[in-house]
Amino acid sequence: MNIRSLTRGDGAVIGAAVLLLIASFLPFYSLGSESRNLWHSDWFPTLPSVTLAALVAAGAVLMARAPQFAGKQVLGLSFDQWAVALSIFVGWTAVWATLFHNPEGLDKGSGNWLTLLFGLAIAVVAPLSGRLPALKAPLMGTPSPVGQQQPYAVGGAAPYGAAPQQAGYGYPGGAQSVDPAFGQQQYAQAAAPQPTPAAAAPASDFTAFWFAVPVPRPLFAEDGSGSQIAELTPGTWYLAVDQRGSALIAQTQDGRRGVLQDSSGIQRG
Numbered sequence: 478m479n480i481r482s483l484t485r486g487d488g489a490v491i492g493a494a495v496l497l498l499i500a501s502f503l504p505f506y507s508l509g510s511e512s513r514n515l516w517h518s519d520w521f522p523t524l525p526s527v528t529l530a531a532l533v534a535a536g537a538v539l540m541a542r543a544p545q546f547a548g549k550q551v552l553g554l555s556f557d558q559w560a561v562a563l564s565i566f567v568g569w570t571a572v573w574a575t576l577f578h579n580p581e582g583l584d585k586g587s588g589n590w591l592t593l594l595f596g597l598a599i600a601v602v603a604p605l606s607g608r609l610p611a612l613k614a615p616l617m618g619t620p621s622p623v624g625q626q627q628p629y630a631v632g633g634a635a636p637y638g639a640a641p642q643q644a645g646y647g648y649p650g651g652a653q654s655v656d657p658a659f660g661q662q663q664y665a666q667a668a669a670p671q672p673t674p675a676a677a678a679p680a681s682d683f684t685a686f687w688f689a690v691p692v693p694r695p696l697f698a699e700d701g702s703g704s705q706i707a708e709l710t711p712g713t714w715y716l717a718v719d720q721r722g723s724a725l726i727a728q729t730q731d732g733r734r735g736v737l738q739d740s741s742g743i744q745r746g
Contacts, residue, residue, distance in 0.1 A: 482542045482707070482731070483616040486606020490564060493599035494535035497567075500595060501528045504586030514588055526570040527592060531599055534563035544733065548704025561603045568600020613693060615710065687714045687746030688725075696727060696735035706735045714746055 483491075501524060504512035515524045540546045541556035551559060575585070575593040606612045689711065696707040707729055709715055718734065719726035725737045 483538075484606060484612060485614050485616050486602055486609070486612030487538045487542065488616045489602040489612070490538050490560065490599055490606065491535040493595045493602065494531040496595045497528050497531045497592060497599070500588045500591035503588030503591065505588040505592070506583040507586050508583050512586055514586075515592075523570070523574040523592075527567055527574065527596055530563050530570070531567045531596070534560045534567065534599065534603065537563065544706065547698065547706050548702060557607065564599045564603030568596050571596025571600075610693075613708075613710075683720050685716060685718050688717055688727075688740075689714055689744045689746070690737075691742045691744070694737060694739055696729070696733075696737055698735055699726065707733055709737065 501515040503514060505514050505523075506512070515521075515528060537556045537560040540549075541560065546556060549556065554562070571592050575589050575596075579585070602612065690709045691711060693711070694709045695705045696709055698704045698706050709727065709729070713730070715730070716728045717725045717737075718728050721736065723740060725740045726734060727737045728734045
């Protein structure tokens with residue numbers, strides 16, 4: 478699985494599950510100088526219902542982003558749906574176990590309050606991770622492919638949502654010491670049509686081009702199954718490698734290919 482396919486919401490769900498695991502080793506209840514955590518048999522029902530369920534929800538998030546599990550379902554639910562359902566269950570159980578289940582004579586420990594905090598966090602973040610733009614953004618930035626120059630590196634426009642680039646020649650990310658005029662000359666030579674031998678086979682009418690989307694749009698599998706394999710986001714350039722009617726065959730920067738059914742309003746590089 479490519480870690481760059483994870484979103485900020487995915488990272489928050491996984492992080493909350495890890496913190497719940499850590500909290501399970503801290504004192505949950507204490508009596509005088511004696512304290513017990515969730516791994517003691519006294520609080521065993523809370524352990525699988527909160528801590529272990531949160532870890533399963535985090536695993537479902539990872540499986541939902543793995544290409545080999547794209548479109549797969551378990552008992553009629555996708556891995557994303559299982560992650561949301563389990564996270565809400567974890568939040569409710571954490572509230573019940575920490576606020577409403579209070580044995581007499583016992584004091585709540587730090588693990589008790591942290592379980593409540595992170596249980597509520599995972600229950601809130603999981604349902605919103607696919608709806609809020611801030612949580613749908615990539616967890617890590619997508620690097621430029623090695624050996625490929627972005628189409629806006631010299632004299633081109635930045636994609637939707639991307640910051641303007643500094644003057645200079647080369648990959649985005651800062652001005653270079655090379656003379657910009659030299660870059661313009663090289664770019665013009667690369668863009669100029671090259672003569673082809675008369676005996677060469679006729680090329681396809683379609684020419685690959687870079688493009689950016691104005692809003693997040695799904696990328697579906699090429700086999701026609703209708704399963705979503707990725708989501709194209711504004712601020713990133715993608716490569717259109719073929720066309721099927723009004724749909725484009727797009728390639729992400731990690732090498733995945735799929736069908737972009739809605740190509741309206743795209744910005745060509």
